[in-house]
Amino acid sequence: MTKKNTIDLEMMRHSFSHVMAAAVLKLWPDVKFAIGPAIDNGFYYDFDFGDKKIGEDDLVKIEKEMEKIIKADLKFERSEIKIDEALAKEKKSGQVYKEELILDLVKEGEKNVSYYKLGDFEDLCRGPHVALSGELPVGSFKLTKIAGAYWRGDEKNKMLTRIYGVAFATKKELEDYLQMLEEAEKRDHRKLGKELDLFCFSELVGPGLPLYTPKGMAIIDELKKHIEQVCRNYGFEKVMTPHFAKIDLYETSGHAKKFGDELFHVYSDKGHKFVMKPVQCPHQTQIYASKIRSYRDLPIRYMESERQYRAEKSGEVGGLSRVYAITVEDGHTFCRPDQVKDEIIGMVNIIKDFYSALGLWGNHWVSLSVRDYDHPEKYIGESADWDLCEKMLQEVSDEMGLKAKRCEGEAALYGPKLDFMFRDAIGKEIQIPTVQVDFATPKKFNLHYTDKDGVEKSPVMVHRAILGSYERFLALLIEHFAGAFPVWLSPVQVKLIAVSEKHNDFVQKLADEFKKENIRVELDISDETVGNKIRKAVAEKVPYMLVIGDKEASSDKLVVRDRGSKDTREINKEEFFIEIKDKIVKKE
């Protein structure tokens, strides 16, 4: 798409939002208007309907009204007036949100503001808009949902009613988009998680607390083994820390303030105030602090995959992506300042190794997230350290060709970071891996090492997350692979299907042979037809399906049906073991 088309599309979407506002005005003359911009794939407008309740049935009514306005081919008339006139005008008509917007513009030093008039609807708007409403393609937009949205995104403000729509240049593009949504729905990890029996929820256990089935755990275990192996190659060692701690720990680290009421409190009669850990890092500092460290000991690299707990707002839990307890794969290096750069490079290489195995490396981009320079109080640590960290991350980015883009205000509590973004199979953006440099935490915990010159110095902490949380990562993998996991991750790698009851014993024995080779095998010896069992195995997305009958019992040959294929192939048993094990090793 050319740049011009993008602008046109945005303008068109913006114009749609005005047409919607005009339609809403016609249906509810007392409505108050807030803002109505173009967004990805469409537009929205925030309204204040007062006491009136708007439901999804009303969307159809509004759509019809919009079509009328488009067909009437009304002119978008632009006018410019003095800002104080505008203010008086909005005050008079009781449009309080517009009034507030104008007051802001006054502060910014604007002298004039522009209005766009469409029929009876006149709206404060920078524009631009299409010239005539008839230019908007009827049938290429659709109002999709009603949502509450706080005025200016602040929950202290009044909640407005936001109506979302999607809009495209042509009807075909709209249909394609809706179809894409359907495809995404088919891949939804909640749906597939249930269908493939990977995890479940229980009302009795509670929301945001997933329960993993043996199949779900098989995937998580494989991921864990893999990530730990990759990290071990770069010198990481496993540690384990408890699930809760005295709140003092997080008061020292600064996390108590940061998480506030998102902390889960633990009842205790021992006089201590305990909270469930919201992060791992402070615990690991205490392992470092448990003995005297020499400059020769550094770098020290710890990793653990443990639960951490955050009391998310109740409206924000859902599926596996937002849960109360997440299993975080977390790691930290404690090193000397002269080792930081090599550590960063090592961690970037871990990320590269891990995501290459999943076929995602190459389809990635990186941002260098730095602090919000206007609000240094949001962070811990000294300014000079921040500058140094930034410089190092920038150097690594340059030397490794990461082309990291600077993002102001996105830094962590304790330091700047490199964030890695990927695009999954259906184009959804995912951001998980991160490398963060931290001078502040070791100082807060008074960590030391004795340097060559005999002087005690603060180590630097480098944080890294590779797959983030297992929960979120599993959700992502389910959607990325649409449930058809590569062999190494498949909960069931081979399905053995008995032709008839008389083959059951042989199938059992064969299954044991697969198990001895560390291949995850499941057998189907139910009293069903072969066709029925194949159908079920296909639905389970098992990579290899083997029908076992007389032929197999009397030779070492196996007949394999590969996932995604309707054909079968013949292969020697030993060769088949080698083939599967080879795929597992190569992470295919």
Added chain:
RNA sequence: GCCGUCCUAGCUCAAUGGUAGAGCUACAGUUUUGUAAACUGUGGGUUAUCGGUUCGAAUCCGAUGGACGGCUCCA
């Protein structure tokens, strides 16, 4: 938390104010099967929960719980 939508058997769904039903699953029997659904039968429900309206409620109303989408996009 707030706004909107939703909750019927283990799963997918029907029944729109008048006797809660189907398919799959589970179980039992028959069948002994060679690559996408064998046949017959049996289970299975306080229609999420609690309360209200009504002669009568899965259906209408209210509360509670749970699920889903949204609450970042600045005239």
